[in-house]
Amino acid sequence: MMRFPGPVFLCLHCVCPFETTANWSGWSEWSMCSKSCDGGLSNQKRRCYGNINCAGPGPCSGYLLNDNARICNVHNSVGSTSAVREWSPISEQTYPCFVLCHDLSGNTPNEIKTDKEDGTKCSSAENFYCIQGECKRLGCDGEVWSNKVIDGCGVCGGDGSKCSTNATRPQFYWQLDWSPCSVTCGTGHQESIIHCMNSRTKRRTMDYFCDREIRPSDLTGECSPSDCPPRWEISSYGRCSVECGGGIQRRNIRCVVGTGRANLITVGSYQCPDPIPITEKACNLNFCPASWQTGKWSQCSVSCGIGTQTRSLTCVKFPTHGIEINVSHSECFGARPETTRACSLEACFKEFFSVPSIVVDNSTFLQTQRMKKVYLNVGGKAILLPKQPVKIRCVVKNMDSRLIFWTKDDRLISVSPYKRVHVTPKGVLKIKRTDPNIDKGTFTCMAGIEKASTYITFQTKKKAVKVAKSMMKHVLQEVPSLDKPQSDKIPGSHDHLRSLGGNSSTLAEYMVSDWSACSRSCGAGVQTREVTCGVFSDKFIKIVSVKHCEHQKKPVNIKKCLLQDFCPQWDVDKWGECSVKTCKKVGKAVQRRAVYCTNGNGTVIRRSKCQNVPVPTGSRECDNADCKVEWITSKWTKCKPHCTPRGKKFRSLSCVWKRTQKFAYSQCSSLPRPQAWKPCKSNCKKECHDHSRYCSLVGRLKMCRYETFREKCCQTCKRVTE
Structure with a gap:
């Protein structure tokens, strides 16, 4: 417990919240530094003479701040071996009893806390002073957090009974108490609780009995029940390191402990409770979609003139980050990059100053109604109705059109105008009346070494209308109805082509196919659809390059899908x-x-x-070293056959595991195999009988001396010998 004597009060360049009077002494000189090393404080003092209520120049607003810069400057160039440092207070501080300083030179540590000198006035309310870095209330007896106040008779802690008989104490007065601290550990706050008290009963009464003009102001004080234990401070996870294929998200953790006023310092992680929070986790585990990957272009196939270049094309998938595998081309979406292109080197013959080039119209033409004549440009594909007149133009730059010739499936087409299919003098292919059985195939225009082809096929009118209606269901803008009559003329991309009035790009609209099935039956997958640009009329549909639809926003052709969250x-x-x-x-x-x-x-x-x-x-x-085998045998059988000197005995052999005696089958092949049989003799008594009707003759002729006769005529020979 700390005491301060009255009527002397300590001030550090602060102002006192009372009416001004002329009873302050001048400021003293700065005292010596409170420490000889490692940073300290010096102060100035002045004395208040006479009345206990010090006078000042005017009322203080909020907490009374000290000379923060001077307090931080005491740490400059601390120690004889330390580097030169310059400490400055952190801006916008509202701490009444300590100053946070940071090092302008950028060394570590770069932040320190310095307590203000004990006895510094720290609140506009009465009797609040700094004690060991905290703002605490002192009673009139000098005790910290003492509730003693001067009574109406001027006695510290008095009850007003020592006043003169002429003085009277009010019956009702204001009493100030404090609420519990807002926190159980660390630095919190507590609010003042002001009650109206009855001086006679010493009990709380209604507020209107007390004089509101002298009611004390509401106060907020700082409190610190105890220090908080170290804890983990965890930041949010950052962005995933990759967008697909499996990445890592990271977050920062540190073990911190509070030092009051929400100030945290980092301490050793061993001081925080277990377990240590994880700092990394997996993210974006979905497979990356397959994509096209092209190789470098090869050298030109010729050393002069016009040739070709090729390059490799693969469809690549990245199942996990950093791993690349080649997959089927069907798994790649989007436009397929070209693998062949023309290349032009120096002309082989100096007299040729320009190279012929064919203007190719890579569009798809679908006829839905009969037309007077179908006009096409070479290139792409045409799906026509049977018995339809057709003209296909081959526009060649830098070459006389009379030098153009055509082939059908690599067979030269005649130039005779009397033929049903022939080439005109201007190089136009003309089919007077198409025959699906003959005209289905590839028609190729040849101009020098340049060539371009149109593939023609046929379908019925019923099927063509059905396909057209199905396609127009997916057109993004309103298009002409198939039932409204329009021109037979087909829009093209060049001035010499017959057009459908104005620029054909103004007639083109985007068309999309149905979404494909989800690429995966579970987990995150993708759906795709084909986006094309088309020109529509009541008699045909022409699929053209997407550049003709640039006036519209292109629809998306791929989207994510999820049929079910989890995969088996x-x-x-x-x-x-x-x-x-x-x-x-x-x-x-x-x-x-x-x-x-x-x-x-x-x-x-x-x-x-x-x-x-x-x-x-x-x-x-x-x-398992205990997996060992052995042979086991059964008992020997009796000698077989019976009554023979050359019989055999047998026994069974089994290969088993030593520990379990279970059959091991062929595992004993490396062990010596025990004998499964052995020879034996079977001695047995035979019954004595005659086996021939001539045995009586054998006895009379004394033939029993021969073994053969003894065996055949045993009974006779036995009787003879007896």
């Missing part, structure tokens, strides 16, 4: 024990694990749902 996938348990019960080979056993199908979030579903996903292996070999 295989999940596995941990590998089981490498046990002798699952021995497979000598020194090798089998480990197994459970394999089951889940929907991606851990829920087990039918195995058939994962049939399109490669199944992880559920077993594998493992090393």
Whole structure:
């Protein structure tokens, strides 16, 4: 507990909130620095003579601030070995009892906190002073947070009973208390609570009994119940490192501890509670869509004149960031880059000053109604109705049109005007009346070494109208109806072509196909559609270059899709024990694990749902030195056949695992195989019988001395010998 004597008060270049009187002394000299090293404070003082209420030049507004710059300057060039530093207060500070200083030289640490000198007035309210960096209230007895005040008789902590008999104490007076601190740790605030009290009953009463003109002002004080423990300060995750293919998001964490007034300092991470928050996580795990990738152009195929250049074209997918694989061209969307282009080198013959070039119209023409005559430019594709007159022009620059010739499927077309299909003197291909059985195919215009082709095919009127109506359902702007009559003339891109009145680009509109199915049945995928530019009339539809639709905003041709959030996938348990019960080979056993199908979030579903996903292996070999084999044998059988001196005994052999005695089948091939049989003799008594009707004769002729006769006539020979 800290005490301050009265009537002396300490001020540090502040003003006192009272009416001015002439009872202040002058300021003293600056005191010596409070520390000989590591930064300290010096101060000035002045004394208040007489009345306890110090007079000042005028009322203070808010907290009374000190000379912050001078307090920070005491840290400049601290220590004999330190680098020169220049400390300055951080701008816009409202801390009453300490100053935050930062180092202008950029060294580390670059921020320090310096407490103001004890006894500095820190509030416009009475009796609030700085004590060890905190703004605290002092009672009239000099005790910190003491509630003692001077009573009406001028006695500190008095109850008004010591006044003279002529003095009277008001029956009702204002009493100031404080609310609990707003925080349980760190630096918070507390509000003043002002009650109207009855001096006789010492109890709270209604506010209107007290004089409102002398009611104390509402106050807010600072409080610090205890220091807060260290905690983790976590920033938000930053952007993903890649847009697709699997990236990383990062965030910053640090272990901080509060030092009051919302000021945080970084401390060692070991001081913060476990677990340490993660700083990275995976993001954008969806596959990157496939894209076209082209190689470098080759050298020109000729050394002079007009040739060609080629380059490789692959469709590339990046399943994960940094990994590139080639896939089928069908997986790439967007325009297919060209792989062949013409190249022009120095002319082979000096007399040729310009190279012929064919103007190609790469459009698709779809006829829906019969026309007097169909006019086409060479290039692209034409789908016509049968029995239709057709003219195809081949516009060639830098060449006489009389030198143009045509072929049909690589066969030269006649120039005779009497033929149904022929070439006019101006190089125009003319078909008087198309025949689908003959005229379907490729017609090629040849101009020197240049050539361009138009492919012609046919379909019925019914099918053509059906296709046209289907196409126009997807046109983005209103187009002429197929039922309204219009001109037979076909718009083209050149002045010499017959046009549909004005620039054909003003008639062109974007047309889109239906969206494709989602590229993936689960998870994030994409849908695509074809975007084309077309000119429409009641008799034909012409698909032209998209440059003719530049007056419109081009529709999107790709969008994301999601049929279901999770994809079926295989999940596995941990590998089981490498046990002798699952021995497979000598020194090798089998480990197994459970394999089951889940929907991606851990829920087990039918195995058939994962049939399109490669199944992880559920077993594998493992090393087990106890997987050993041995031969076991059964008991020997009796000697077979009976009653013979050259019989055999047998026994069964089995290859088994030593530990479990289970069959090991062919695993004993490396061990010596025990004997499965052995020879034996079978001695048995035979019954004595005669086996011939001539045995009586054998006895009389004394033939029993021969073994053969003894065996055949055993009974007779036995009787003879007896």
